Amino acid sequence: MRIAVAGATGNIGRLTVAALERDGHDVVGISRSLGVDLLTGDGLDTALDGVESVVDVTNAPAADRAGTLAYLGAATRNLLAAEERAGVRHHVLLSIVGIHGIEGNAHYAGKREQERLVSASPVPWTIVPATQFHDFAAMVAGWSDRDGVATIAPLLVQPIAPADVADVLAEIATGEPQGRYADLAGPEPQDLVDMARRTNAARGKTVRLVPTWSALFGLEMAGNALLPGEGARIAPTTFDEWLAGQR
Template sequence: MRIAVAGGTGRIGGLVVTELTRRGHEAVSLSRGVGIDLLTGVGLRQRLEGVDAVIDATNPPVADIAEAEHAFATITRNLLTAETETGVRHHVALSIAALDAVAGNPHYYGKRAQEREVAAGSVPFTIVRATQFHDFPAMIAEWTVVDGEAIVPPLLVQPIAPADVAAALVDTALDAPLSASFDIAGPRTEDAVDMARRTFTARGTDLPLRASWQGAALGVEFAGEVLIPAPGTRLAPTSFDEWLAAGAR
């Protein structure tokens, strides 16, 4: 199949391109490097000629709720318009598990706007909602370093390996559209502070950690079991321990 990947040079998009190629499919990257502007739609129609499905793994940087809603909704509308014009048969969007449980985060507002556009469009779709990635705690630790010490909120998560997310997106694109969403998660729950500490150790990074919501990159709306997926969630195979053993990348 010929499958286009929006955000094909990004973290997950790049893994999707690799996975498609490994399976013998043609991956068409939708990125600025090939003349595509997802926020204006420039170049999209020509690039989608002959494409069977589109996987949207975009993750635009956003500063506030208004910017997030605008960016995610605009990109999605532009993709769907070009897909309709070129006869794309399946739109696959990467979203976030427990999306409706978090109210105050701009990124979550943007993802909800994206999902609304996908559901309202005319292209058959499937939305894949993934839990946080294995490197998420280390990433948010690096966002907030005070006096040489990283602050990590005491989150409970059920993290998933990025490569497993890419594989799930490819599986979904190759299947028939569900016109619905489903959740995917890693095999077990983990503590974010412990995950960040073990990730830095595996990478040989010397960064002291402090567990706190005060000054953390995320607010208390993420506390408790908010991020834990619902029963029946599809479980990916790679555990956090296995990801660490493979190099924590």
């Protein structure tokens, strides 16, 4: 099966490409570095020639709410329009669990716009909401790290291994469109601050973490806001198992 992956050079994109190729599929990578520009549409029609299914794992660069909405909105519109022209039969969008109850996060607003555009498109679709990835905590701490001190919100999450996300996306992309998919999560809840501490320790990095709510991760994310809902699909890899590979 010929399948395109938008955002193919990113973290989840690379893993999704590998999972699809492992299963014998013909994979087309879509990213600016591969000569396909989602913002302008350059190269899209050629890339989607003969493609039956598209997996969209794109993210926006850091920006304010308006900038994120503009970026993800334009990229998604261009991608869906090219899919319609090419006769693509299935669009799979990776989204995030809990975004519909949280207004303050610019990235979440952009993901909601992606979901809106996909669900209104004539291209048949599946939206896959996933929880935060196992490497998310250390990444967030890294954004604010100044001279070995970093702030990080004390979020309760149920993180999932990036490779597990890629495996599920590859599975869904080869099947029939399913509309909104069940929440996708890892096996157990974790505290984001503790995750960052343990990840940094495993990687030999010393950072003093200061639990702090922020404009990006505010109190509206407290409690169970980011946890999966009932009927979630639980992936197998625990945080401890993933962490063992970081040492």
